[in-house]
Amino acid sequence: MAAGRRRSLFSFSYVFASFFGAAMIAAAFAYFNYKYSQYKFINFKEMILYTKSQLFVPDKDSYIVVVYSSHMGEIAPYIRKLKQKKSVLAIDLYQRRREGEPGIVYATAGTNTLLKIIHRFHIREVPSYFMIKRQNDKGLYKQDSRIYLLDTVPKEP
Numbered sequence: 001m002a003a004g005r006r007r008s009l010f011s012f013s014y015v016f017a018s019f020f021g022a023a024m025i026a027a028a029f030a031y032f033n034y035k036y037s038q039y040k041f042i043n044f045k046e047m048i049l050y051t052k053s054q055l056f057v058p059d060k061d062s063y064i065v066v067v068y069s070s071h072m073g074e075i076a077p078y079i080r081k082l083k084q085k086k087s088v089l090a091i092d093l094y095q096r097r098r099e100g101e102p103g104i105v106y107a108t109a110g111t112n113t114l115l116k117i118i119h120r121f122h123i124r125e126v127p128s129y130f131m132i133k134r135q136n137d138k139g140l141y142k143q144d145s146r147i148y149l150l151d152t153v154p155k156e157p
Helices: 012-038 077-081 111-121
Strands: 041-042 061-067 087-092 104-107 126-134 139-143
Touching: 041 111, 061 077, 061 111, 077 087, 077 104
Parallel strands: 061 087, 087 104
Antiparallel strands: 041 139, 061 126, 126 139
């Protein structure tokens, strides 16, 4: 009886195949973490925002979220420039409630909710803005752009 060629556990092909498999798993894990940590989620069922007279209930598929402080001055002219294509959700950190306009929802929240929003989206300067897009019908929205600093100096055409 002829003995077949027997491979050892440490042969090149076994080591290479196991290394390649582990590398593929690590790459997939890193890519998944990168894609889902790059942009954050906000659930409006958990983070309650208030408008002038009621709770904010999102009804659009996407919003431009502006985080600002009304203590810093009038923001309305700059927000009106943003609302050309999408509705604007303007969140006031100074917690002043005001009436909305067509296409603009002014909102505020309690201090803990505002701090969660600032922390989750890494807001470093105000006024700043970013886009969010609806992910499901349960109030979950995903950040759809990076965070931009809102120009506070009006530009002449």
